[in-house]
Structures are given as C-alpha cells and as structure tokens.
Amino acid sequence: MSGHSNYEPKTGFERWLDTRLPIVRLAYDSLVDFPTPKNLNYWWTFGGILAVCLGIQIVTGIVLAMHYVPHVDYAFNSVERIMRDVNYGWLVRYMHSNGASMFFVAVYIHMFRGLYYGSYKAPREVLWILGCVIYLLMMATAFMGYVLPWGQMSFHGAVVITNLFGALPVVGPSITTWLWGGFAVDDPTLNRFFSLHYLLPFMIAGVVILHIWALHVPGNNNPTGVNVKSKEDTVPFHPYYTVKDGFAISVFLLMFATFVFFLPNALGDAVNYVPANPLVTPAHIVPEWYFLPFYAILRAVPDKLTGVLMMFGAIAMLFILPWLDTSKVRSMRYRPTAKLYFGIFVLACLILGYCGGRLPDDHVIPGLSTFQLLDADLNSMVWLSRIAAAYYFSYFLIVLPILGLTETPLPQPESISAPVLSHPANAPAGAAASPEKRG
Incomplete structure (x- = not known):
C-alpha cells in the first residue's frame, strides 16, 4: 500500500522542514491520505482505541510515579496518600488501574477480530507477530504493576507467579533469583518491578510504531479478506476513518468513565486493600481477570x-x-x-x-451428585x-x-x-x- 506521496508543503517552513526531516509528510501519508479499504466495520476501530489506552496509561503512570515510594515499608501507604492527599490523585489512580482492564478488553477484542477475519495470514505475518509481542509486553507490564500497591493479593500473587519460573529446568532458579533480587519476594523485588513497570510501556510504544509500520506496507485487511485491487476499493483515512474511529473511541471512553467514577473497584480484589503480610496467606490467590484463562x-x-x-x-x-x-x-x-x-x-x-x-x-x-473416576x-x-x-x-x-x-x-x-x-x-x-x- 505504500507508494507515491501526495503531500505538498504549503509554507516556506514546511518546505524547509520537509527537505531535512519529512515528519509532516510521514504524518500526512500515514494518518490523512493513507488509502484504506472502504468496507471496514467497527471491529477495526479497536486499533485506535488501543492507542488511546496506551496514551492514558503512560500519562497517568508518569504522574503516579511522582508520588509512589517503591519500598516495602512505604509502598502501601504511598498509594493511600495518592488517593487521599494528592490533588485528584484518586482520579489518576483509578484511571490507571481501570485503564489496564480497558486496555485488555480492547486488545482481546482486537485479537479475536484478527482471528476471525484472518488478519494474521500472508502478507501480514510480521504484523501479527509484532501484535503478539505487544500483548506479551502488556502482560508483563500489568503483572508488575499489580504488585506495586503491595497489598495482600499483590504480594502473594508475586510469590506464586515468580515461583513458576523456578519450575523451568536449568535456567528457572536463576531467573527467579534475578526477579527477586535475592532469595524471597522483598524490597529488591519491588524496586525491580517498579523500574520495569515504568520502562515497559515505552517499549510497548516502540513496538506499536513497528506494528503500524508493518501495517502500512501491505495495508489493512478487510471483512471480506479480499485484497484491494484498485483505488476505487479505498478511501482516504481522513476524514472517513478518523471520524469513525473518533466516534468509537468516544463510546469506549464513556464505558471507561463508568468504571472510573461509579465502579472503580469492581475489577479488582478487596483483599488488596489489606497491607502485605508474608505470614498470612489469602484463602484464594487469583491474578487479575485478564490472566484468568492462563x-x-x-x-x-x-x-x-x-x-x-x-x-x-x-x-x-x-x-x-x-x-x-x-x-x-x-x-x-x-x-x-x-x-x-x-x-x-x-x-x-x-x-x-x-x-x-x-x-x-x-x-x-x-x-x-458427582461421579468419581480415579x-x-x-x-x-x-x-x-x-x-x-x-x-x-x-x-x-x-x-x-x-x-x-x-x-x-x-x-x-x-x-x-x-x-x-x-x-x-x-x-x-x-x-x-x-x-x-x-x-
């Protein structure tokens, strides 16, 4: 789908910049004039929704990092201070915690759509694999973020999940020790998880750029799965799909806002509002809902x-x-x-x-009444x-x-x-x- 650019600089500054750093041309070709199949339905809007979710997570995460203290003695209290004493800290924290769930809702729909319409097939294999890399990085980021409040479920969830790596032959114990930073889940573990949780979203953003690049080479798949054969099969991305995506994003944000303002703890676990205690194990240790199938x-x-x-x-x-x-x-x-x-x-x-x-x-x-077998x-x-x-x-x-x-x-x-x-x-x-x- 990549080809001749129709961008024409309109001012002297644009012409000067275009000959040195054609970033405006890149944005125009990618977000305005990009030829897009004209039959895309609303299942194709979740790419834009995911970009918005990533932006929300990065911005709110940076604000939270300004006030969070990655130490086992202060982490839980620092989260409570954000909720009670920081101006609109409750809003930023609820946006971040519920934003993770909204991120996974959107990515699961996006993945199931790709499975149904065959968006992983040639020539889009690299596009699909990059999407899987993003999903894997999301899972790592979400797990480490869930540990940071240092509540009961956070601590014991970290113990259970990190111990799983120890089951791997040869390399398992070394990986577990590196994750812990010692011989148990403790302060070094929390520091490592905080550092990696802060870093990984920017890695996700980098892979997203590659993902979009890989998309723009063969172009979008479409509900029929038939390759675009002529210009008559496409329309410019703007205004047709910017408006459509904008409407879908608005509807999604309304659902997001419903959880933030009315159901902020519906997707979490009440046990995590109890400070971490290594000597008391919760009756039922479960991860966040988006990890439950695995x-x-x-x-x-x-x-x-x-x-x-x-x-x-x-x-x-x-x-x-x-x-x-x-x-x-x-x-x-x-x-x-x-x-x-x-x-x-x-x-x-x-x-x-x-x-x-x-x-x-x-x-x-x-x-x-149950049947017994072995x-x-x-x-x-x-x-x-x-x-x-x-x-x-x-x-x-x-x-x-x-x-x-x-x-x-x-x-x-x-x-x-x-x-x-x-x-x-x-x-x-x-x-x-x-x-x-x-x-």
Whole structure:
C-alpha cells in the first residue's frame, strides 16, 4: 500500500522542514491520505482505541510515579496518600488501574477480530507477530504493576507467579533469583518491578510504531479478506476513518468513565486493600481477570512443570498461528465450518476465564451428585478447565491445519466492492441482483 506521496508543503517552513526531516509528510501519508479499504466495520476501530489506552496509561503512570515510594515499608501507604492527599490523585489512580482492564478488553477484542477475519495470514505475518509481542509486553507490564500497591493479593500473587519460573529446568532458579533480587519476594523485588513497570510501556510504544509500520506496507485487511485491487476499493483515512474511529473511541471512553467514577473497584480484589503480610496467606490467590484463562490452564495440570509449559505454550500458539492455518481463504465469512469451530474456541476461552476465578474444587453445577473416576471429581472446575484447555490447543494444532485442507469455502467476491454494489438495494428500479452476484 505504500507508494507515491501526495503531500505538498504549503509554507516556506514546511518546505524547509520537509527537505531535512519529512515528519509532516510521514504524518500526512500515514494518518490523512493513507488509502484504506472502504468496507471496514467497527471491529477495526479497536486499533485506535488501543492507542488511546496506551496514551492514558503512560500519562497517568508518569504522574503516579511522582508520588509512589517503591519500598516495602512505604509502598502501601504511598498509594493511600495518592488517593487521599494528592490533588485528584484518586482520579489518576483509578484511571490507571481501570485503564489496564480497558486496555485488555480492547486488545482481546482486537485479537479475536484478527482471528476471525484472518488478519494474521500472508502478507501480514510480521504484523501479527509484532501484535503478539505487544500483548506479551502488556502482560508483563500489568503483572508488575499489580504488585506495586503491595497489598495482600499483590504480594502473594508475586510469590506464586515468580515461583513458576523456578519450575523451568536449568535456567528457572536463576531467573527467579534475578526477579527477586535475592532469595524471597522483598524490597529488591519491588524496586525491580517498579523500574520495569515504568520502562515497559515505552517499549510497548516502540513496538506499536513497528506494528503500524508493518501495517502500512501491505495495508489493512478487510471483512471480506479480499485484497484491494484498485483505488476505487479505498478511501482516504481522513476524514472517513478518523471520524469513525473518533466516534468509537468516544463510546469506549464513556464505558471507561463508568468504571472510573461509579465502579472503580469492581475489577479488582478487596483483599488488596489489606497491607502485605508474608505470614498470612489469602484463602484464594487469583491474578487479575485478564490472566484468568492462563491461570486455569496452569491449574488444570497436576505436574507443575507441565502446567507452566502449557501456560506459556498457550501464548506461543499465537506466534506460530500464521503457519498453523492452512486455509487460503482469510475471512471466516466464507468459511462456515471454521466459523462454528471459532465460536466454540471463543466459548472455551470464556470458560477458562470463569474457571480461573473459581476455586479448583468448586462444582460446575452446585448440588449435583458427582461421579468419581480415579478419585477425581468430574464435576469440579479442574475438569472443566481441562476440557476447555484441551480444545484451546486442539483448535490451533488440529482444527486449523486440518480444516484448511478439508473445508470447502463459499465463493468469494472478486473485489471488496462486489458485496456492496451487487446488493438488491442498489439494483435498478424493478430489477433485482442476480443470485450469483449477491454478496
């Protein structure tokens, strides 16, 4: 999609700058005149929403860092001081804590959209992999940020998660010791997590720039999955998609504001409002909601090392996805069987998230008499997690490779304009579009 620039400097200063640092030309070609498929729906607005979320997290994080004290004796009290004594500190802190959840809501929708419409397929493999790198950095940033308030769940969550690395052979103990800065989760750990939590968002911003660059080389995918074949298939990014994205961002910010002002602690855990105490372990240690599917996969396996490998493997599947899907058709609009399996995959992810937030021995159906097999309760959350996790991995390793070779897709339109222009509403008066041309 990259090609000749239509930017023309209008002032002497712009001409002077353009010959030395063509940053205005870059912004014009990327945000104004960039040819964009004209059939993008609102699922494509979450890229802009994510950019806004990242900006909010960086700005509020910088303000919070001005007042936070990364020391085990003062961290919890410094957060309370931000809430009570710093001007609008409560607002900045609630924006930052709820902003992390909004960030993950948007990124999960963005990822599921990419899965459904095949945005990971050639020639967009690097674009997808960079997106997975962003997701991985987000997870690391969020985990370290959750430790910083130094409440009960923060401390014991850090103990549990960092101990998982110790299960890795050879390098595991060294990684754990480096993360701790010693031989237990203590003051050096908090200092390291604060430093990395401050650094990683800027690394995310750098990878986002690469992500956008990788997007602008082949151009956007679109709901049909058909490549753009002519200029008639595109419109300039501005004003068409700046207005559309702006409206979607406004709606998203209304939801964001609802949590900040009316439900600020709905997505957190009340136990984290108790100062960290290494001698008192919470009855149920759970991570933030956006980690729950992976936590369920970890708990579904009795062996610690296997559980850790499967948890990391669940993320690794995303990186190799472009080579696992053997279908030549991008969009699932034209793959009815794949659409069915994808719906089950989304359901499996939701089930994993639900199981991750429940106790392992909770019953799926309370009060129902349970069956016993090898002393394992088949009605427990562990077994439901195992079933959902088995489908999660089967979807990537079995369903997508085989389905691409055996499925017969529906006919695809010749261009992205065909489904719109052949609609009966666009036919001449008294005539209807022929069945073979209907999109």
